Amino acid sequence: xxxxxxxxxxxxxxxxxxxxxxxxxxxxxxxxxxxxxxxxxxxxxxxxxxxxxxxxxxxxxxxxxxxxxxxxxxxxxxxxxxxxxxxxxxxxxxxxxxxxxxxxxxxxxxxxxxxxxxxxxxxxxxxxxxxxxxxxxxxxxxxxxxxxxxxxxxxxxxxxxxxxxxxxxxxxxxxxxxxxxxxxxxxxxxxxxxxxxxxxxxxxxxxxxxxxxxxxxxxxxxxxxxxxxxxxxxxxxxxxxxxxxxxxxxxxxxxxxxxxxxxxxxxxxxxxxxxxxxxxxxxxxxxxxxxxxxxxxxxxxxxxxxxxxxxxxxxxxxxxxxxxxx
Ligand code: SF4
Ligand code: SF4
Numbered sequence: 502x503x504x505x506x507x508x509x510x511x512x513x514x515x516x517x518x519x520x521x522x523x524x525x526x527x528x529x530x531x532x533x534x535x536x537x538x539x540x541x542x543x544x545x546x547x548x549x550x551x552x553x554x555x556x557x558x559x560x561x562x563x564x565x566x567x568x569x570x571x572x573x574x575x576x577x578x579x580x581x582x583x584x585x586x587x588x589x590x591x592x593x594x595x596x597x598x599x600x601x602x603x604x605x606x607x608x609x610x611x612x613x614x615x616x617x618x619x620x621x622x623x624x625x626x627x628x629x630x631x632x633x634x635x636x637x638x639x640x641x642x643x644x645x646x647x648x649x650x651x652x653x654x655x656x657x658x659x660x661x662x663x664x665x666x667x668x669x670x671x672x673x674x675x676x677x678x679x680x681x682x683x684x685x686x687x688x689x690x691x692x693x694x695x696x697x698x699x700x701x702x703x704x705x706x707x708x709x710x711x712x713x714x715x716x717x718x719x720x721x722x723x724x725x726x727x728x729x730x731x732x733x734x735x736x737x738x739x740x741x742x743x744x745x746x747x748x749x750x751x752x753x754x755x756x757x758x759x760x761x762x763x764x765x766x767x768x769x770x771x772x773x774x775x776x777x778x779x780x781x782x783x784x785x786x787x788x789x790x791x792x793x794x795x796x797x798x799x800x801x802x803x804x805x806x807x808x809x810x811x812x813x814x815x816x817x818x819x820x821x822x823x824x825x826x827x
Contacts, residue, residue, distance in 0.1 A: 506562035506683065508533075509541035509553070510592075511582055513575035514602040514652065515568025519593040520544045522669035529676055536683055537562070541582075553581055561585045563682055565592040565665070569602040569813060570653045574646035583659040588682065590694075594668040594763045596655040597693075598773075599813020601668075603652045604805060606812050606819035610650050654814040664693040667749060668763035668810060674748065695748030697768050700760055703747045706732045715786040719799040722758055733759045739806055744770060744777040763810050772816045774807035 512520060526533065540561060541548045564586040570576055583589055594600040605613060618624065618631050636643045655661050665674055678694050681687045688694070701707050710732035720737045727733070733740035733754070741762035742754070753760050766773035787793045800806055808815055 503538055505536065505538045507540045507556075507560060508537045508679075509561050509564040509582060509586065510539070510544070511541065511564065511566045511578055512544060513566060513568030513579065513596070513655070514571040515593075515595055516601070517544070519567035519595070519669040522593075522667075522672060523675065525672040526676060527672070529672065533676075533679060536679075550578070550581070553585055556585050558584050559587055561587070563588040563590060563679075565590045566655055567592040567596050567669070569595045569599050570649075570655060570658045571602060571605075572646040572648055576649075576658055579655060579659050588662045588687070589655075589659065590663045590665055590678065591655040591661045592665045593670055594666060594765065594810040596661075597664045597666055597814070598765050598811040599652055599654050599815075600810050603654075603811070603813030604808070606652050607804060608820070610648055614648075651819055652813045657813070662690045663687070664765075666693055666695050666746060666764040671749060671752075673750075693746065693765070693768070695746055695764060698747045699767055700742040700745045700747040700749070700751065700754075700764070704732075704742055704751055704754055706730065706754065709735060711735055714784045716781065716784050716796060717786045718796050721801070727757050729757050739781075739800060741773075741777055741807075743780060744773050761809050762807075765811060765814075773811045774804075774815055774817075778803075778807050 510520070510523065524530065539546060540556070541553050541564075561582070564582040566579060566582060566589060568575070570579060591597045595602055599606070614631055618626055619629055632645055634645055634647060663678065665678055667674065674695060681694075696703070701710060704710075709730065714734060716737065718737060719739055722738060725736065725738070727738070728736060734742070738759045740754075740759035742760040744766060745760055745762045746764040746767045749764055751760075762773060762777075766776065770776045782797075785793050785796050787796055797803075804812070808817070812818070
């Protein structure tokens with residue numbers, strides 16, 4: 502193996518989109534491969550866990566870990582890569598904030614398993630068979646990773662040096678992060694590697710955003726003919742831009758779709774969902790209780806809307822009572 506800096510990629514509870522985003526570097530990936538040795542990337546290369554275990558501690562320059570942490574195997578791999586790496590980057594919304602998998606923290610593990618293996622409309626499982634952690638037959642033993650009670654963000658499991666936000670991060674952010682690491686000009690540890698401004702600040706529609714919004718109801722994108730030149734919040738669409746970090750290039754806005762918040766909060770916001778919820782509630786047009794309830798009822802899934810990416814890392818973290826890491 503050459504003496505180029507070593508880089509690893511790993512996925513935990515992830516959809517695979519973050520892995521795709523590395524490929525989105527297109528021909529840029531050639532300069533990455535030129536500059537570093539990729540020593541571990543299960544989705545694309547045939548290195549094994551034993552190969553990582555055999556490496557000296559700290560020998561990997563940077564590990565980019567995407568996905569939330571839900572299982573014992575994901576936790577073990579995160580701890581192993583932490584030990585072997587000088588720098589760990591939480592790559593993407595799931596690793597940074599819990600992401601879509603974090604929404605599972607509204608439910609018990611047993612509820613989830615029952616739905617997936619018994620109640621889901623497409624399941625036929627008359628014997629109600631569930632996965633077993635350990636299975637033995639003819640002297641051979643197979644084991645499965647343990648599913649923890651809660652989904653956790655990467656930094657709830659291991660110390661994280663940098664965060665690359667997005668669902669998934671853009672190729673530009675990844676390229677900038679690699680350039681900074683390789684040139685030794687990385688920012689202070691703990692930095693989110695994207696501009697620390699709200700998306701509204703860099704939104705092409707910002708001049709049409711009213712200063713005194715008054716909501717009489719909310720609509721979903723398929724229910725309305727969206728004006729491509731006007732602020733989406735002003736059109737009654739839930740656009741998370743005011744509570745979300747910029748740096749994505751406004752890709753959803755350019756596609757005439759509201760921001761769903763995947764870049765997480767800026768450094769001045771502690772809880773992205775609570776921040777957005779409080780600003781929405783302070784701009785409700787009605788003043789009586791029923792009128793307020795009617796307007797809020799036009800948001801069909803408030804948790805999935807305001808905490809779509811941030812549930813596991815939020816102040817709430819999970820539905821009350823679901824705290825045990827068993
Ligand atoms: S951040 Fe988005 S793209 Fe990346 S693993 Fe999570 S859901 Fe998939
Ligand atoms: S609320 Fe959405 S559409 Fe309006 S300015 Fe902010 S990011 Fe742009």
